[in-house]
Amino acid sequence: MKILVGYKRVVDYNVRIQVKPDGSGVVTDGVKLSANPFDDIALEEALRLREKGVASEVIVVGIGPADLTAHLRNGLAMGANRAIHVVTGDAVQPLTAARVFLKLIEKEQPGLVLMGKQAIDDDANQTGQMLAALWDRPQATFAGKVAISDGKATVTREVDAGLEVIETELPAVITVDLRLNEPRFIKLPDIMKAKSKPIDTIEFGSLGIEAHEQLKTTYYAAPPKRSKGVMVKDAAELVAALKQKGLL
Amino acid sequence: MSKILVIAEHLGGRLNTSTARAVSAALAVKPDAIDVLVLSDAPDTVAAEAAKIDGVSRVLTVAKAENAHPLAAVLAPQIARAAAGYSHVFAPSTTFGKDLAPRVAALLGVAQVSDVMSVEASHTFKRPIYAGNAIVTVEADAAHTVVATIRTASWPAAASGAGSAPVEALGIDAALPTHTRFVELKQGGSERPDLQSASKVVSGGRGVGSKENFDIVYKFADKIGAAVGASRAAVDAGYCPNEMQVGQTGKIIAPELYMAIGISGAIQHLTGIKDAGTIVAINKDGEAPIFEVADFGLVGDLFKIIPELEAALG
Numbered sequence: 001m002k003i004l005v006g007y008k009r010v011v012d013y014n015v016r017i018q019v020k021p022d023g024s025g026v027v028t029d030g031v032k033l034s035a036n037p038f039d040d041i042a043l044e045e046a047l048r049l050r051e052k053g054v055a056s057e058v059i060v061v062g063i064g065p066a067d068l069t070a071h072l073r074n075g076l077a078m079g080a081n082r083a084i085h086v087v088t089g090d091a092v093q094p095l096t097a098a099r100v101f102l103k104l105i106e107k108e109q110p111g112l113v114l115m116g117k118q119a120i121d122d123d124a125n126q127t128g129q130m131l132a133a134l135w136d137r138p139q140a141t142f143a144g145k146v147a148i149s150d151g152k153a154t155v156t157r158e159v160d161a162g163l164e165v166i167e168t169e170l171p172a173v174i175t176v177d178l179r180l181n182e183p184r185f186i187k188l189p190d191i192m193k194a195k196s197k198p199i200d201t202i203e204f205g206s207l208g209i210e211a212h213e214q215l216k217t218t219y220y221a222a223p224p225k226r227s228k229g230v231m232v233k234d235a236a237e238l239v240a241a242l243k244q245k246g247l248l
Numbered sequence: 249m250s251k252i253l254v255i256a257e258h259l260g261g262r263l264n265t266s267t268a269r270a271v272s273a274a275l276a277v278k279p280d281a282i283d284v285l286v287l288s289d290a291p292d293t294v295a296a297e298a299a300k301i302d303g304v305s306r307v308l309t310v311a312k313a314e315n316a317h318p319l320a321a322v323l324a325p326q327i328a329r330a331a332a333g334y335s336h337v338f339a340p341s342t343t344f345g346k347d348l349a350p351r352v353a354a355l356l357g358v359a360q361v362s363d364v365m366s367v368e369a370s371h372t373f374k375r376p377i378y379a380g381n382a383i384v385t386v387e388a389d390a391a392h393t394v395v396a397t398i399r400t401a402s403w404p405a406a407a408s409g410a411g412s413a414p415v416e417a418l419g420i421d422a423a424l425p426t427h428t429r430f431v432e433l434k435q436g437g438s439e440r441p442d443l444q445s446a447s448k449v450v451s452g453g454r455g456v457g458s459k460e461n462f463d464i465v466y467k468f469a470d471k472i473g474a475a476v477g478a479s480r481a482a483v484d485a486g487y488c489p490n491e492m493q494v495g496q497t498g499k500i501i502a503p504e505l506y507m508a509i510g511i512s513g514a515i516q517h518l519t520g521i522k523d524a525g526t527i528v529a530i531n532k533d534g535e536a537p538i539f540e541v542a543d544f545g546l547v548g549d550l551f552k553i554i555p556e557l558e559a560a561l562g
């Protein structure tokens with residue numbers, strides 16, 4: 001079984017995001033870029049399934065400009081067998097990303113698609129579900145535990161009410177949550193090995209996808225700031241202050 | 249002319265308050281009609297609750313055995329059918345709505361606006377990106393149905409009680425997949441107020457130190473009638489279950505009073521509490537970032553301070 005893994009590059013989670021003064025975007029020049037943390041977890045899960053003998057091949061997929069290659073090499077260094085780079089200089093919205101994955105699925109015929117539940121840049125949380133709909137296959141979002149056996153996936157989902165367990169036939173799309181696993185660190189010899197692993201390059205335009213992005217972002221603003229409050233000296237003063245505000 | 253379909257979230261025969269919050273956002277569009285869609289195996293009690301929400305025009309029910317559990321793959325084709333004639337389809341931005349709405353959007357071939365914080369015009373919305381560190385204004389194409397999830401912390405629940413919308417059964421003939429099956433839902437079974445709708449929340453973080461120590465947080469929360477939350481660090485460390493996590497990837501909440509106990513205040517946690525009325529921080533590290541956003545800060549040992557708070561409350 002092949003596993004396709006969505007592997008997006010985003011602004012590193014430690015970077016303090018600054019909005020440009022003219023509202024045209026956020027500052028990304030010279031800012032550290034990294035793999036979307038949820039996608040690292042998705043890749044780790046795929047690698048573990050391969051190590052267990054459940055999967056035979058793990059393919060990382062990235063959509064983005066020419067320099068995305070270095071990012072995909074990280075995925076290969078982590079352990080993916082090969083990478084697919086769909087090349088486009090344009091920002092891609094979730095529905096378009098899902099259509100790209102569908103095209104790759106038609107070619108690769110994976111038994112499972114793993115991706116992060118959301119990317120920490122646009123925080124959309126859509127691509128996996130959209131892909132599952134277009135593919136007409138099961139979805140299991142917010143995965144905190146995944147077990148694959150007998151052509152089925154049993155997934156424990158971290159939902160608002162607690163932990164929901166569902167069972168799906170394969171192929172399926174699983175989007176992963178934080179506590180599924182802890183991604184491995186990349187070791188130096190693996191970086192060397194990754195250099196000889198294949199990256200297929202596909203021009204976005206050659207896929208025949210209508211990239212009609214329906215959402216226009218017209219303005220970026222910094223969030224309203226909470227003003228810094230006061231420090232109280234002890235418990236009694238705190239209780240008095242909260243009582244005065246009618247909160248206790 | 250706007251006409252909005254709001255997808256009801258419910259569990260165990262009770263309507264979730266997230267639905268009334270989504271209705272609030274729908275009202276902000278100033279539509280001609282707001283219909284609430286209840287998909288269930290037995291929708292009657294949930295539909296009756298939804299019918300009381302102010303501003304709801306009609307409640308539509310789809311009763312099917314397959315709808316006993318909220319499986320997105322099963323519900324989405326029915327919603328896509330029901331969406332015909334509506335300009336907008338809204339769902340709450342809870343794990344229920346986040347799972348379901350994109351599947352509906354893709355079936356309709358439209359984009360989705362996630363986490364709507366405010367409605368600027370019928371097709372213009374504000375939403376957070378980068379964990380709330382930037383707020384974008386997005387315009388959806390007016391030629392298509394708008395599918396959106398509503399950031400519940402940004403919207404009060406629409407008032408309930410005065411409404412008496414008619415309830416109508418909807419016959420939907422959609423082929424439903426059998427490839428996805430519900431197995432079980434493991435719930436904490438807490439008697440405490442619901443974290444997402446409580447007016448007071450007390451949260452504990454890594455500073456609490458252990459699962460056993462978390463009792464001090466529960467006890468204090470019970471004393472003031474608060475729901476209990478936790479930071480990601482506390483959940484990851486196994487001090488408390490996942491459904492208590494507050495933050496970017498957990499629950500986004502807006503209580504009147506939020507008390508952060510032993511929480512340092514990572515950006516991802518602050519994202520979840522920015523809309524709280526009053527934030528109180530108790531932490532032994534006076535330099536902790538939580539104090540940057542706290543209305544009231546108290547530096548010290550939580551194991552000493554909490555008993556003192558209880559004593560001061562009498």
